[in-house]
Amino acid sequence: MKPLIKSKDSKLSAASRAAVNKVLDRINARGNKKGDATPQNSDSAKLDKGKKTVTDNVLEDRECVQFDDDDEMNDSDWEDCPIPTLAKSVDDTYVDDTRELTIELDDLPPDTKRQKKNTYRATAQDKERAELVHKVHLLCLLARGRIVDNACNDPLIQASLLSLLPSYLTKVSNLEKVTVRDIAPLLRWVRGNFAVRCTPSSEKSFRTSLAFALESRRGTPEELGALAVALLRALKLTTRFVSILDVASLKPGAEKDESSGQNRAKTKRGVFRNFTLMVPKHQAISSHPNKSSSHVEDKSLCETSSESQQEGSAQLQDNKVNSSCEAGTSSKSDGARRKGDVEFEMQLAMAMAATASVNNQQSSKVTEKKKSPQTTRRSDGLSVSDQVMSTAIGSKKADSPLCWAEVYCNGENMDGRWVHVDAVNGTIDAEQNVEAAAAACRMLVRYVVAFAGGGAKDVTRRYCTKWHTISSKRVSSSWWDMVLAPLRELEAAASVIPLANNACSSSSSSSFGMRSAVEDIELATRALTEPLPTNQQAYKGHELYAIEKWLHKNQILHPKGPVLGFCAGHSVYPRTCVQTLRTKESWLRDGLQLKASEVPLKILKRNAKIRKGKDFGDGNKDSEDGSSRCMELYGRWQMEPLCLPHAVNGIVPKNERGQVDVWSEKCLPPGTVHLRFPRIFSIAKRFGIDYAPAMVGFEYKSGRATPVFEGICRRTRNERRGGEKTKRSTSSFEMVSASFLYLNP
DNA sequence: ATGATATAAAATCCTTTGAAGCGC
C-alpha cells in the first residue's frame, strides 16, 4: 500500500490526519537522519520529539489507521527525496499545516488481483490458536469417548439388555471361537429393536440418557452404538467403543469452508436437522418389530430418518422427505423457499440419484467389494454399500458422530482380530466403508479412537486408506502419543478382562499380552502397505514414498533404489532412501567429522552476503566471495565419530582462535571438561591453569553473529600428565573456585 | 472434477568471532 501525498485542500478525518502526522514524522525523521547540515536540523529534531508524542496520542485508535505497522515499516517503501515545503512546515503549527495535505491510499495497486480477491493468509498467531483449539477439542472428545465407554460397562444397562435378548442369541457368550457370523444375528436384533432418534434426550448424564434410550428403544446414533457395545460386553465379548473424533481443524482458515457449510446448515436448520446417518427403522420396526435385515436393502432407498432437534418440525420434514423420495425436489411452496432450501433439494436429488444407481448396480458392486476373505464370509444378508450411500441423503456435518463397536473375534484369522460392528448403519466387518460414510457426512477420518476400560487407542490406520491425505491434518504425533500413552495402557488392560471367563482363558495371560502388540503390528503393516498415490503432489511430503522431483535442495536419494513404481513418468522410491545432506560444520555439531577422501555430494551456491562498507571498495572481492562461498554438502554415511586431539600435560587443545567450540558434549576434546561457572576465566588465570574459553554458539545481535562463551574447557582430573594423574590439583582447583564464587557472588 | 502449474505471502532457515570511545 503506497500512500500518495497530494497538496490538495480537503477535509481530513482524525484518522487520516493521524496518518498524515505519521507520514510527516517519517519524512522528517528521514530528513534528519540523512544528516543534512542545515541549521534547522537540531531544532527540528527537538520538535520531532515533542511532536512524536502528539502523533502517538492521535494514533491511539490504531485500528482506524493503516499504518499500524509503522515502526517496522520497510523503508524501501519510500523514496528519498527532498521535500522542502514540508521541512519548513515543521514548527509549532505543524498540525494545522497538515490540512493542506491529503493522503490518498491507492485502491488498486499493481497487485489488484490479490486486493480484489481479498485473500487472507493465516498468521503464526492464527495457527497457534487453531492448534490449541484442535488440541483442546481432541481432549474433550477423548473425555466424551471415555464417558460413553464407561456407560457401556454399566451392569444395570448390560443386565437389562441381556434380559431383552432372546435366549437363543445369548449362546454367543459361551462360544470358544467367535466369528463375524456369530455377531451378525446380534446386530440384526439391535437394529430390529432399536430406532434412531437424533433428538438428544434431556437427561444430564450419558448413562441416564443411555438408560432412557434402552427403555424407549430409541436413541441417538451415539447411544445406539453404546448400547450395542454394552450388549456385546454383556455377552462377554471383548468390545471397544470406537468413534471418529471430528475435531476442529488444525489449520486456521479451514474453518472457513466448514463454517460456510455450517452457516448453510444453519440457514436451513429446519431442513437438515431432520436427517440422520442411520437408515430409519422406527416406522418399520413399529409395524415389523422383528424385521430381518434382509429387508433393509429393499427399503434403504426411501428410508430416511425423522429425527429433529427442533420440536415441531419433525412431521413437516417427514412429509417433505417422503414426497422427495417420490418426486425428487420440489415439494415446498416457492414463497417459503430460501436459497439454502434450494441447495438442499438439489443435494437431496443428487443423493437420491446416486442411491438409486447404486441400488441398481448393487449386486455386482457388492460382489466386487468382496476383496477380503472376511467379507466373503458375510452371509447374513447385511449389505454395506447401500447403507453407506444412504447416509448421503442425510449428509450433514453437525451432531452425527460416527461411532461403532469393535469386537475381538478370536475365531477370525489365526489368532483373532478386531472386527468392525456398526449397529447404527447395520454393517459388520466393513471397515473399508467407514471413510466413504464419513465423507458422506462431510467428515474427515482424521482420528479414530477405540475406547475400553477408561482407556483409548488410536486405530485410525484401520479405517483410513490414504494416510498421507490426513497426516498433515493431525496434531503432532509426539503430543498425541503423549496424551494417549496412559490411556493406551488402560485400554490394553481392559481387553483382557472380558474374555477371562472364556474357554480359552488358560492361555489368556500370554495371548492377551500379545493382543495389543499384534494389533500394533497390524496397524503398522497397514501403514507400510499403503498404495502408491496417483498424483505427483502427494509425494511431496509422503511418509513412505518419494519422487526425485520433490526432493529439497539438500536432499539426495541414497541408495537410489529400489524403484517401487512410477507416477506420471517419475520413478517412485521409498522415503527411506531420502537422505538429508549437511555441511561439515553442521555435522560437527553432532560430533561427527568427515572421513578421509570423501567428496561433497552436492555443492550449493550460497548467497554471497555483502557486508555494508566492507566490500564496496573491491568489486573483485565480491565475485571471489561468491565463488568461495559454496556449501559443500555431505551425507551421514560419509561421516565418522569426531576424533579430536587429546589434552596432553594439562594443555587443552585449542582451535585457531584459542578457544574450544562446544556445540555439544561430543565436541569436547578428550581429556577435557566443560566448566560452566561464571567468572571462571579469572579464577583459572589466577591459578595459572591452562584453559580455553568455551564457545557454545552464536548470538545474533544487530545483524551480526557474536560468539557466546559459557565457562571454560580445562583438562579433566584424570588427564595424565607425564604418566601421573593430576587429580589433586584439579580437585583443589574446583574447590577453590567454588569457594571463590561463594565469597564473591 | 481433478490435477498440474504458477504465483504470492508468510514463515523459516542460514548467516557464524566488532569497533569505537573512554577512564584508569
Add this chain to the structure above:
DNA sequence: TGCGCTTCTTTGGATTTTATATCA
C-alpha cells in the same frame, strides 16, 4: 600506552510452506 569496560549497532536473502488461481 595498554587494558578493561561501556556503548553503539539494530541484516537480509534464500528457501520452504502454504494457499489460491488458472488452465488443461
